[in-house]
Amino acid sequence: MNVTSDHDVLVLGSGPGASVLAAVLARAGANVLIVAGDSHPRHRPGETSTPILSWLLRLLAARYGVPEFARLADAGTAREHVSRRVGAERSIGFVQGGRERRVALPRAAASALLYRQDVDAYLFHTAARYGVRVRQQVKVAKAEVTADRVLVTTVRGETYSARCLIDASGRDSAAAAALGADLRDTEGPRTRAVHTHLIDTGLAPMDGTTHHLFDGGWLTLSPFAGQDGAVNPVTGVRFTVDADRFPREEDAEREFHALLKRVPKLRLRRVAAVQPWFSTGVQQYTRTQCAGDRWFALGATAGFTDPFLAGELTHEFQVVNALAWRLIRALAEDDLGAGRFAGLVALDERLRAAYTSLTADFRQALTDPSRLDAFVERWELGVFHATLRLHDATVSLPDERAARACEDLFPEDLETLREMTPPVFRSGIAALRETGRGLTAVGRLRAAARTSPSPEVRRLLLAATPDLVRGRL
Numbered sequence: 061m062n063v064t065s066d067h068d069v070l071v072l073g074s075g076p077g078a079s080v081l082a083a084v085l086a087r088a089g090a091n092v093l094i095v096a097g098d099s100h101p102r103h104r105p106g107e108t109s110t111p112i113l114s115w116l117l118r119l120l121a122a123r124y125g126v127p128e129f130a131r132l133a134d135a136g137t138a139r140e141h142v143s144r145r146v147g148a149e150r151s152i153g154f155v156q157g158g159r160e161r162r163v164a165l166p167r168a169a170a171s172a173l174l175y176r177q178d179v180d181a182y183l184f185h186t187a188a189r190y191g192v193r194v195r196q197q198v199k200v201a202k203a204e205v206t207a208d209r210v211l212v213t214t215v216r217g218e219t220y221s222a223r224c225l226i227d228a229s230g231r232d233s234a235a236a237a238a239l240g241a242d243l244r245d246t247e248g249p250r251t252r253a254v255h256t257h258l259i260d261t262g263l264a265p266m267d268g269t270t271h272h273l274f275d276g277g278w279l280t281l282s283p284f285a286g287q288d289g290a291v292n293p294v295t296g297v298r299f300t301v302d303a304d305r306f307p308r309e310e311d312a313e314r315e316f317h318a319l320l321k322r323v324p325k326l327r328l329r330r331v332a333a334v335q336p337w338f339s340t341g342v343q344q345y346t347r348t349q350c351a352g353d354r355w356f357a358l359g360a361t362a363g364f365t366d367p368f369l370a371g372e373l374t375h376e377f378q379v380v381n382a383l384a385w386r387l388i389r390a391l392a393e394d395d396l397g398a399g400r401f402a403g404l405v406a407l408d409e410r411l412r413a414a415y416t417s418l419t420a421d422f423r424q425a426l427t428d429p430s431r432l433d434a435f436v437e438r439w440e441l442g443v444f445h446a447t448l449r450l451h452d453a454t455v456s457l458p459d460e461r462a463a464r465a466c467e468d469l470f471p472e473d474l475e476t477l478r479e480m481t482p483p484v485f486r487s488g489i490a491a492l493r494e495t496g497r498g499l500t501a502v503g504r505l506r507a508a509a510r511t512s513p514s515p516e517v518r519r520l521l522l523a524a525t526p527d528l529v530r531g532r533l
């Protein structure tokens with residue numbers, strides 16, 4: 061067999077998780093090749109971002125020495141260094157029966173609303189600048205594991221060899237199928253999505269993603285247009301519906317128009333798509349096997365749940381954060397057996413279960429305002445809590461303990477947090493959002509810190525409050 065080239069790590073696919081991991085490994089001295097079936101720039105759905113996602117990017121930047129990731133964490137730096145076409149995620153809204161609840165994100169935690177074609181290209185170029193070799197427009201047909209290598213063969217018959225394969229080529233991965241990792245259904249909610257980008261919708265300016273709820277689903281609007289300093293005229297639109305009640309239709313555009321009738325209060329000046337209409341089947345799946353000797357399935361290759369509130373990208377970056385240092389160590393010790401990945405597979409499953417339960421909770425709230433209030437509060441507290449933990453881990457570097465401790469940060473922590481957090485914590489957060497009330501907020505949060513039964517929350521609150529006041533969080 062003629063081997064075209066040999067590397068330490070072969071990364072299949074060039075989505076965000078693939079590029080971030082490849083850049084980190086190359087930065088650590090590994091010889092990395094990305095092989096992808098498409099080329100950049102290309103459109104992908106998935107604009108919504110949250111402070112958790114931003115803080116993960118900051119943590120990855122600091123922990124692995126790739127400052128380029130952190131530029132994406134903030135709308136201002138992303139517009140300056142990545143693309144003027146990204147937006148700002150200053151608040152996240154939920155509209156139900158004409159009533160809107162908006163979660164205002166702490167001012168300096170405003171994330172960048174992701175204009176994916178530019179963001180994905182930026183991350184891919186970052187990987188290439190750190191020395192990752194790239195082969196685009198190359199389709200992989202199969203993969204096999206030998207005693208000391210993984211061999212990946214393309215449809216054109218070229219073979220690439222590597223000590224390890226990270227498969228980030230998604231649901232239809234030919235490599236994963238060849239390695240015996242079949243798709244399987246998951247338990248829990250089954251949703252579908254219909255997505256595109258619209259131009260000139262005529263909607264009132266929004267300063268972040270908004271969800272319009274209805275019986276059976278919700279419409280997510282991600283506005284690049286109409287924001288301060290915006291140069292991008294598009295709005296990302298995505299219907300997410302119960303897959304059993306709304307089976308896939310042949311014509312995605314017609315389905316979109318039919319679903320739009322379920323949000324009668326939303327008036328669009330025109331429905332003019334500037335990306336292909338895109339509709340999915342049931343989104344949720346997992347695999348019978350997600351790792352083996354010398355290979356690991358990353359992100360959507362391993363499984364998928366609903367990408368609600370940036371859950372998919374957040375989940376993928378969390379796994380990259382936990383995978384990268386283990387892989388660097390495994391390469392150095394030349395031990396890439398399946399055992400190296402066992403803990404990561406478990407982490408991946410726990411994260412998927414947690415994000416699935418978040419979506420399930422939200423679905424319960426679609427027609428019930430009191431449940432929506434509870435959901436929004438839980439999510440808001442969770443964002444705050446996760447942001448504090450990630451912030452804490454980032455400022456504690458190079459001490460690795462804090463970074464490792466937040467690798468399995470779950471939305472489930474929120475329930476526990478709500479139980480153990482006194483009401484003053486909530487009112488402290490509320491006060492933080494009111495202009496000129498910073499000092500009151502600090503007082504309240506410090507009071508919460510003193511009375512919280514949890515040493516961890518006490519420590520985090522005390523550590524975080526000065527930064528909150530200065531608006532740096």
Ligand SMILES: Cc1cc2nc3c(=O)[nH]c(=O)nc-3n(C[C@H](O)[C@H](O)[C@H](O)COP(=O)(O)OP(=O)(O)OC[C@H]3O[C@@H](n4cnc5c(N)ncnc54)[C@H](O)[C@@H]3O)c2cc1C
Nearest residue numbers: 073074075097098105106107108199200229360367370373
């Ligand atoms: C409708 C929808 C809405 C979403 N909304 C959000 C959101 O709001 N927020 C969020 O965080 N996430 C969202 N997501 C999820 C997000 O888009 C994905 O998590 C993200 O794109 C990463 O996926 P990926 O890297 O696996 O896939 P992709 O970005 O599609 O990358 C797959 C890569 O694998 C390559 N590939 C595939 N097959 C082969 C082959 N045989 N040989 C070689 N290369 C191959 C492709 O060329 C490509 O480079 C959404 C997803 C969908 C479907």
